[in-house]
Amino acid sequence: MWKRLMLAGLLFVSGAGALSGCVVRERTVAARPGRCPGGYWVEGHRGPHGRWHEGHWRCPGVVERIEIE
Numbered sequence: 001m002w003k004r005l006m007l008a009g010l011l012f013v014s015g016a017g018a019l020s021g022c023v024v025r026e027r028t029v030a031a032r033p034g035r036c037p038g039g040y041w042v043e044g045h046r047g048p049h050g051r052w053h054e055g056h057w058r059c060p061g062v063v064e065r066i067e068i069e
Helices: 002-019
Strands: 040-042 056-058
Touching: none
Parallel strands: none
Antiparallel strands: 040 056
């Protein structure tokens, strides 16, 4: 009797462990390459004043306009 109870408990724990695995969802962040040679993707980030900047392409040698809060 104890063996059956122990076996049932072991099967329950192993089944629960197998079914509780993580699911990873992948998504495309940058669908197309940059508009300039040597461009690179910059992830979304907070600026020096705490303002959120969305992810965007950055081109080397291009001066970007910065908004002052």
